[in-house]
Amino acid sequence: MHATLRRSSLACLVAVAGCGAGDPAPGATAGASAAPAAAGATSSTYRTETVAEGLSTPWSLAFLPDGSMLVTERAGRLRVIRDGRLVTEPVAGVPPVYAVGQGGLFDVVLDPDFASNGILYLAYASGTEDQNATRVARARFDGAKLDDLEVIFEASPTKDSNAHFGGRLLFLPDGTLLLTLGDGFAYREKAQAKDGDFGKIVRIRTDGKAPEDNPFAGQAGARPEIYSLGHRTVPGLVREPDRGRIYAHEHGPKGGDEVNVIEPGRNYGWPVITYGRDYSGAIISPYTEKEGMEQPLVYWVPSIAPSGMTLYGGDLFPAWKGDLLVSALAGMHVRRVDLDGAGWVAGQEELYRDLGLRIRDVRTAPDGSLYLLTDGEGGKVIRVTPAG
Ligand SMILES: [Ca+2]
Numbered sequence: 001m002h003a004t005l006r007r008s009s010l011a012c013l014v015a016v017a018g019c020g021a022g023d024p025a026p027g028a029t030a031g032a033s034a035a036p037a038a039a040g041a042t043s044s045t046y047r048t049e050t051v052a053e054g055l056s057t058p059w060s061l062a063f064l065p066d067g068s069m070l071v072t073e074r075a076g077r078l079r080v081i082r083d084g085r086l087v088t089e090p091v092a093g094v095p096p097v098y099a100v101g102q103g104g105l106f107d108v109v110l111d112p113d114f115a116s117n118g119i120l121y122l123a124y125a126s127g128t129e130d131q132n133a134t135r136v137a138r139a140r141f142d143g144a145k146l147d148d149l150e151v152i153f154e155a156s157p158t159k160d161s162n163a164h165f166g167g168r169l170l171f172l173p174d175g176t177l178l179l180t181l182g183d184g185f186a187y188r189e190k191a192q193a194k195d196g197d198f199g200k201i202v203r204i205r206t207d208g209k210a211p212e213d214n215p216f217a218g219q220a221g222a223r224p225e226i227y228s229l230g231h232r233t234v235p236g237l238v239r240e241p242d243r244g245r246i247y248a249h250e251h252g253p254k255g256g257d258e259v260n261v262i263e264p265g266r267n268y269g270w271p272v273i274t275y276g277r278d279y280s281g282a283i284i285s286p287y288t289e290k291e292g293m294e295q296p297l298v299y300w301v302p303s304i305a306p307s308g309m310t311l312y313g314g315d316l317f318p319a320w321k322g323d324l325l326v327s328a329l330a331g332m333h334v335r336r337v338d339l340d341g342a343g344w345v346a347g348q349e350e351l352y353r354d355l356g357l358r359i360r361d362v363r364t365a366p367d368g369s370l371y372l373l374t375d376g377e378g379g380k381v382i383r384v385t386p387a388g
Helices: 003-017 188-192
Strands: 046-056 058-063 069-073 077-082 105-110 119-127 132-141 146-154 169-171 177-180 200-204 226-229 236-239 246-250 257-262 298-300 306-311 324-328 334-339 345-351 359-364 370-374 377-386
Touching (some): 046 069, 046 077, 058 359, 058 370, 058 377, 069 105, 069 377, 105 169, 119 146, 132 177, 146 200, 169 236, 236 306, 236 324, 246 306, 324 370
Parallel strands (some): 306 359
Antiparallel strands (some): 046 377, 058 069, 169 177, 177 200, 200 226, 246 257, 257 298, 324 334, 334 345, 359 370, 370 377
């Protein structure tokens, strides 16, 4: 896509940060010894409104053309918020999900023609303890139930672990879908192997087939749906509309969360290169960079546990236009990654830390307000607007 821009980003890292895990600089990356992010917005500068509460690990949100919203609950329910209230009855017809560990119902996205065809797409974990996989299904939504449900994709092969499913969906302008997947936690070496979907971002058509112009289509031994490889697990995926640049963030191990600019066919390094360590403290890899593997635009040591992302394009917070807003679970804030006009990282800021909440997703509403989903049982949907 924009190879020159990507190289500029890397050059920025080299020049400003030294690209070393022990030598990060504020601005381009946040590392172990980097200056903390600037003090975030305080409660005096924004207003919150609880739109819905009592949800079970709300995972994703979709804004419908009629002003209502759909919220996924990881346990396997799809909920409607209409006229500012959570509809009591969950949407009927949601497929059974494997809701163990990190498994469950993940993303919901609308078909580009949803206003006329009512079709939506769900990403979810399916199967059993011994054989599960991330799936994508499409169905027609009539406001209360799903009809004509059709499973269009299942990651291959299945796995016997209950972590690192990926599960984020994104429509591209050509009508194809990106789906993020994870390494299953137990299969990190397979993130480098093109014969399976572990640790990949895949690109599929809405019938689930791989487009012929995918980077490895037709290559012997490679899954044709693979779009990029070398990911750990990717809970955040957005597209910048002007340049078409795709940003994905991935959950690192102990340290080493990353934001990457995704280009087809590229290798993002996991687990060969990483800025993180194993949870035990053991070294996963001595390498943080390698020829042929991409450097992150941003990495975080220690981890903030990124969980969802929006590229802010609204008018209510004009200073944040064009910036990445990343929700954080362990970090308990929304990290603003300030992108300048050329897409370089100009700085970072912690937002909403004073709320003291593990935040599962952040979305920009059509009116420019922000919606936060809070993690766990009793999860909330919170709308944020500027104060005054
Ligand atoms: Ca990486």
